[in-house]
Amino acid sequence: MKSLKEMFIGEVVAEAVRRAPEGRAPRVMDLGCGSASYLPSLFNKYPDIEYVGVEPIKASYDKAAAVVEDLPNAQIHYQLGYDSVPNEVEGSFDLVFSLSVLEHVKHLDKFIALSAKYVKSGGMMVHRYDLGHALHSHSLKEKLHVIMGNHIPQVLPERQFVRYVGVPEVEKCYTNNGVKKTKVTYHQMPNHKAFEKIVGSIEPVEELFAWEMEFQTDIDQLPVKEKETLFPAVAVWGEKV
Numbered sequence: 079m080k081s082l083k084e085m086f087i088g089e090v091v092a093e094a095v096r097r098a099p100e101g102r103a104p105r106v107m108d109l110g111c112g113s114a115s116y117l118p119s120l121f122n123k124y125p126d127i128e129y130v131g132v133e134p135i136k137a138s139y140d141k142a143a144a145v146v147e148d149l150p151n152a153q154i155h156y157q158l159g160y161d162s163v164p165n166e167v168e169g170s171f172d173l174v175f176s177l178s179v180l181e182h183v184k185h186l187d188k189f190i191a192l193s194a195k196y197v198k199s200g201g202m203m204v205h206r207y208d209l210g211h212a213l214h215s216h217s218l219k220e221k222l223h224v225i226m227g228n229h230i231p232q233v234l235p236e237r238q239f240v241r242y243v244g245v246p247e248v249e250k251c252y253t254n255n256g257v258k259k260t261k262v263t264y265h266q267m268p269n270h271k272a273f274e275k276i277v278g279s280i281e282p283v284e285e286l287f288a289w290e291m292e293f294q295t296d297i298d299q300l301p302v303k304e305k306e307t308l309f310p311a312v313a314v315w316g317e318k319v
């Protein structure tokens with residue numbers, strides 16, 4: 079079944095397709111792709127895109143590598159999103175994105191600098207991240223990790239890292255790396271996510287996603303605390319200047 083997150087990345091890639099020069103499929107880079115579970119449905123819709131994923135956890139990398147085995151235009155690299163990606167030319171990607179990663183990144187400035195480096199001039203950079211760990215921690219251990227990530231980040235290892243990330247901080251990293259923030263969108267009400275998990279049909283989830291996108295202007299008017307609590311997945315969209 080297609081999830082709200084899959085629909086989101088479908089929407090982002092659709093925009094990259096619209097913006098790519100006619101007849102050329104976009105090149106997209108996904109930093110922290112995990113097991114790349116959303117790739118089959120993405121390639122189903124956009125079979126011509128060129129995809130490069132990066133993942134530093136071996137077990138997730140292995141799963142992602144298995145997913146891309148049958149996809150001729152896709153490859154995965156086993157590495158952190160701080161280091162140059164082998165054989166890829168800087169400024170050659172139409173879209174660089176991450177999903178549910180920024181809140182786990184220990185060196186946000188380095189991570190965003192790397193993503194900006196690979197976006198071509200006029201190309202898109204979109205990082206969507208989750209505040210759920212910080213705002214609705216599901217265990218005492220997670221709560222403790224968030225407190226450490228927020229206040230004493232140096233003590234947490236890269237693999238256990240999690241913290242609250244605010245839009246102004248992300249925006250500052252964009253600006254420092256020549257990317258202009260174009261919009262911020264808010265997603266995934268906790269109840270919608272729970273509903274998505276139990277509902278058997280794709281249609282209601284598509285309607286929820288369409289609703290989310292349609293009311294972004296209204297959502298944006300809410301005070302920061304309210305919109306982050308109601309919509310704990312935040313996407314910062316940008317364009318390389």
Ligand SMILES: C[S@@+](CC[C@H](N)C(=O)[O-])C[C@H]1O[C@@H](n2cnc3c(N)ncnc32)[C@H](O)[C@@H]1O
Nearest residue numbers: 109110111112134135158159177178179182183
């Ligand atoms: C919650 S998972 C999300 C995976 C996938 N993007 C998704 O949405 O299903 C977070 C991922 O970020 C990766 N990650 C964390 N820190 C990273 C870093 N510094 N560079 C690259 N990836 C990182 C983790 O290995 C993990 O796979």
